[in-house]
Amino acid sequence: MGGVRVKGTALLSTKQFLVDRYGADGMARTLAVLSGAERDLVERRLQAALWYPFEHWIHLCEAAATVLNGGDLALCREMGRYGGLKDLRVAVPHLLQTGDPLQLVAFAPQLWSLYYDSGRVEIAGERPGYFELFVRDFGHPHEGHCLRVAGWIDACIELYSMRGGTEILGCRARGDAECKFRATWSAPATAPAPAAP
């Protein structure tokens, strides 16, 4: 499947999400349905700075969805939000002081290559309260992965205390021509300003 690789940081973040959300017991039950080699890798040998076959991430997410969420990959979206909220506060705190999600998402193309060695991200149609995001030429399209991307975009909106969300408009894993997302948001209503003198 194209030999796509994912950075250890992404696998570790997924593992941390599963433990935080479902406890050590949930993590153990997930590991139990992986192959012996993958269980050993996820349990003991992951290193943040190394690259691993993307298939391991898929297998981990599919196992977690099966064991913990009735087979529903929607947990991948939560996982993306979790990772975004956690990582972006550490990675780019200066970008969160002022502004809106557009200034954060402008870095998405660079951030992508820190986590994946295949495909690229393009931002289009950006204007206040709106942008589109495309994942192009990714070697191993998967619905859970696009859900994770959508959750990450949700986190970008949330980090600016905006109201809004992300729609997945297309996904190659579902047979669409491209993996496409649309984010929309607005500032929450604030208390009425005092009347001008």
Ligand SMILES: [Zn+2]
């Ligand atoms: Zn997709």
